[in-house]
Amino acid sequence: MTAKKNGKILIVDDDLSISRSYQKYLESEGYLVQVAENGEEGIKKVEFDRPDLILLDINMPVKSGLEMLEELRKKMGQFTPLTIMLTAYGDLDGAIKATNLGAYDFLTKPIPLEKLRLSVKRGFEKISFSEQVAYILDEEDTPFKSSIIGRHPSMIEVYKTIGALQGNKATVLITGESGTGKEVVARAIHDTAAKGSPFIPINCAAIPENLIESELTGYVKGAFTGANTDRDGKLEAVKDGTLLLDEISVTPLEFQAKLLRIIQEKEYFPVGGSNKKIFNGRIIASTNVNLKELVECGRFREDLFYRLNVVSIELPPLRDHISDLDLLVLYFMKKVNSNMNSSVKSITKEAVDYLKTHRWPGNVRELENAITKASINVKDRVLTRDSFNFLERESGSGKDDSDQRSKSFFDLFGELVSLKDIEKKYIEHVLANTGWHKGKTSVILGITRPTLDKRIEEFGLTKDE
Ligand SMILES: Nc1ncnc2c1ncn2[C@@H]1O[C@H](COP(=O)(O)OP(=O)(O)OP(=O)(O)O)[C@@H](O)[C@H]1O
Ligand SMILES: [Mg+2]
Known part of the structure; x- marks a missing residue:
């Protein structure tokens, strides 16, 4: 790091002949120098001049160097210029006081010019280093009050909708790419409107298709093989709280019809039972797939779509509200530190x-993971550009490289191949990208789950561990 060009120095010393000689020397080194008596x-x-650095004599008439430094600290706090004390030999007491006042360095008179030059140079290095720091965490900072971070207009819209849901139990549809904060927002809706009651998230893609209904409504003894006792479902457990149906897009059409009824009638029957139950909680559905498109290709019920979409929240991908990145980075630095x-x-x-x-293809979640990863290997407690080198390795240049992507897809084959070969490779590719999530994979591929299972078997695909 080089010394700051034209850095401003103030020399404060009652011995003017010394000040002048320092001034001449430091000016020849390229600094702008003022003196005071x-x-x-x-x-x-x-x-008046706002110097970057002060060379300050301790013993002076009218007002001493220590008094001056003390006054500056009071007035300017952390914006006090970097101060190098010029002390008389053996003035230990003065040196201790100056240290307590935050002086950066001490030079004992008489000062060889080379020593002066080095100390000033190091001082400016420190200044330019701290200028490069974007954010410093302060333990005293007030903690973030909300669990949703963001001030971009698109996020403000989200907060407004959350606010409007306070006095009612309206059904909500939350859409957005993976990692944009759909679950965070669902929790915020719950906390604003129904805190104290249960919040139950269900990942529809993780439950076998034929068990989703009973998971929600419960069942009575003997309703199906394995139903050895009556059992309450999540609709019962959630009471007047909030049920989050995550990945709603993967649910089978028959279940969608039942769900529509529950939302409309606010009542349901456990599987195999005839005892009507009342539901008076809120249902929130979320998805990272475009439901409208699924409706168009017949994989999602249109009536349910419109019923869910009465209140909808669309979360922007992080690249569309990148001005929030600063705040999010600070938030995650704090979170990582405490966790x-x-x-x-x-x-x-x-x-x-x-x-x-x-x-940020993985959006806010990817950013959180990046801060966590960088913090594990942090040096000197400072996150630098190099702390994030792994992002480049993980995603090529990190820029949009769809050109490259499509090329590498066909590169997989090397030569011209049959459609079957492409089908196999592509199914393998989607499975790998969803982490072998069969529900998501079949939605992306636009085929049913049984069809996907058949293909997996036919092509002999296996999950790499
Ligand atoms: N606006 C935000 N403010 C603070 N944290 C956020 C925000 N958005 C997302 N996060 C954090 O990012 C992570 C992912 O969020 P969340 O689980 O809500 O994403 P999602 O949209 O449900 O993703 P997926 O579709 O993959 O389930 C969580 O750790 C969450 O705390
Ligand atoms: Mg989620």
Whole structure:
């Protein structure tokens, strides 16, 4: 790092002949230098000229160096210029006081010019380093009050909708790419409107298709093989709270018809039972698939879609509200520090600027993971541009490279091949990308789950561990 060009220095010393010789020397080194004869004049010059660095004699008439530094600290706090004390030999007491006042370095008179040059140079290195820091975490900072972070207009719209849901039990549809915060928003709706009652999230893709209904409504003894006792479902357990049906897009059409009835009638029967039950909670559905498209290709009931879509919240991908990245980075630095007991203190501007150029296909979740990963290997408690090198390795240049992507897909084959070969490769590709999530895979491929199972068997596909 080089010394700051034209950095401003103020020399405060009652011995003018010494000040002048330092001034001449430091000016020849490229700095802009002012002098003052005592603490009082020094303070005026600091206020007027805003030097970057002060060379401050301790013993002076009218106002001493210590008094001047103390006054500056009171007035300017952390914006006090970096201060190097010029002390008389053996003035230990003065040195201790100056340290307590935050002086950066001490030079004992008489000062060889080379020593002066080095200390000033190091001082400016420190200044330019701290200028590069974008954010410093302060333990005293007030903690984030909300669990949803963001001030972009699209996020403000989200908050407004959450607010409007306070006095009712309207059904809500939350859409957005993976990792955009759909579950966070569902929880916020619940916390605003029904705190104290249960919040139950169900991942529809994780439940076998034929068990989804009974999971919700419960069942009576003997309703199906294995139903050895009566059992309450989630609709019962959630009471007047909130049921989140995550990945609603993968549910079978027959279940969608039942769900529509529950939402409309606010009542249901357990599987195999004839005792009507009342539901007075709220249902929130979420999905990262475009439901409208599924409706068009007959894989999602249109009537249910419109019923769910009465109140809808569309969460923007992170790249569309990248101005929120600064706040999110700070939030996750704090979160990581408290969850993992790490001690990240700051992040450089260069790092934040770099994070803003990344495409974030995994959205806020990917950002959180990146901050966590970088914090584990942090050096000197500062996150730098290099702390995030892994992002480049994980996603090529991190920029939009769809050209490259389509090329690499056909590169997989090397030569011209049959449609069957492409089908096999493509199914394998989607399975790998969804982490062998068969529900999601069949939605993406536009085929039913039994068809997917048949293909997996036919092509002999297996999950790599
Ligand atoms: N606006 C936000 N403010 C703070 N944290 C957020 C925000 N959005 C997302 N997160 C965090 O990102 C992670 C992913 O969020 P969430 O689980 O809500 O995403 P999702 O949209 O449900 O993703 P998926 O579709 O993959 O289920 C969580 O750790 C969450 O705390
Ligand atoms: Mg989710």
